[in-house]
Amino acid sequence: MSPRVQPTGSAAAEPETPAAEARSTEASGKAESARENPQSKPDGQNSDNPQGLSEQELKQLTELKARDREVRAHEAAHQAVGGQYAGAMSFTYQRGPDGAQYAVGGEVSIDLSPVQGDPQATIEKMRIVRAAAMAPAEPSGQDRAVAAQAMQIMLQAQSELAAETGTSSRAASDAYREVSAMGEADQSGDENRAPSFEPVSA
Numbered sequence: 001m002s003p004r005v006q007p008t009g010s011a012a013a014e015p016e017t018p019a020a021e022a023r024s025t026e027a028s029g030k031a032e033s034a035r036e037n038p039q040s041k042p043d044g045q046n047s048d049n050p051q052g053l054s055e056q057e058l059k060q061l062t063e064l065k066a067r068d069r070e071v072r073a074h075e076a077a078h079q080a081v082g083g084q085y086a087g088a089m090s091f092t093y094q095r096g097p098d099g100a101q102y103a104v105g106g107e108v109s110i111d112l113s114p115v116q117g118d119p120q121a122t123i124e125k126m127r128i129v130r131a132a133a134m135a136p137a138e139p140s141g142q143d144r145a146v147a148a149q150a151m152q153i154m155l156q157a158q159s160e161l162a163a164e165t166g167t168s169s170r171a172a173s174d175a176y177r178e179v180s181a182m183g184e185a186d187q188s189g190d191e192n193r194a195p196s197f198e199p200v201s202a
Contacts, residue, residue, distance in 0.1 A: 051098055053097055053098065057097035058097075060096070060097055061096050061097055061098055064094065064096045064102040064104070065096075065102065067102065067103070067104055068102040068103045068104070071091065071103040071104065071105060071106045072089075072091075072103055072106070073136075073137075074106065074136040074137075074138075074140075075089040075091070075106040075107065075108050076089070077135040077136045077137075078108040078110070078132050078133070078135055078136065078143075079108050079132075080135070081128070081131050081132040081135040082108065082110055082128065082129065082132030082135075083128065083132075085110060085111040085125065085128060085129055085132065086108050086109070086110055086111075086132055087108055087109030087110070087111075088108070088109075089106060089107075089108050090106060090107055090108075091103040091105065091106040092104055092105035092106065110129055110132060110133065110146060111125075111129070112126075112129060112146070112149060112150060112153065114126075114153055114156070114157060119157040119158070119160040119161040119164070120157075120161060122153065122154070122157035123154050123157045123158060123161070126150040126151070126153050126154040126157070127150075127154065129146070129147075129150040130147045130150040130151055130154070133146040133147035133150065134147050
C-alpha cells in the first residue's frame, strides 16, 4: 500500500471544532426555517400587512372597507326593489391608506312622476317607489323624504280616483293616515335629512 503524502503548498485539514459545528447547525436551522415559511417578510412585514401600514392606518382601512360594504348594500336595496323606476347606482369615493378607492356615499335616482291620466297606475307606481325608498335596513333622512313624497302623490291619486267614481275612498283615507304617520317619523329622524317635499298637483 502506498504511503499517504500531503500535497505541497496545502495546509493539513484540521478536525472540525465545536464552534464551527454550532455555526453550521445554526445556518442549517435558518435555511430550514426559510423553507418552512416562504411567505415570511423582512423588516417585520407579513402577508396581512404587506404595505407596512401603521396601526392607525390599518384601523382607518378597516372602517373604510366596512363603510364601502354598507353603502353598496344600501344602494343595491333601493335598486332591487325600485325595478324599472330606479336608475343606476352612483357613488362618492375616498382613497384609503392602501391607495384603493372606497365608496363612502351613494345614490340611486327614483322616478317620482305620476302616470298621467291614470290614478290607479300612479297608486301602484308610488307603492313601489315608497317600498324602494324604505328598502335599506337603515333608511336615511333623504330616503324617508322620498317615501313621504311618494305617499303624497299616492294620496293625490287616491283623491282623483274617488272623484272619478263619485264615492268616498277608504284607500284614500288609509293613504292619508300613512302620510301623517310618515310626517311624524320624519320629524324624529336625523338632522341631515332632506327637506319635506310638497304634494304634486295633478
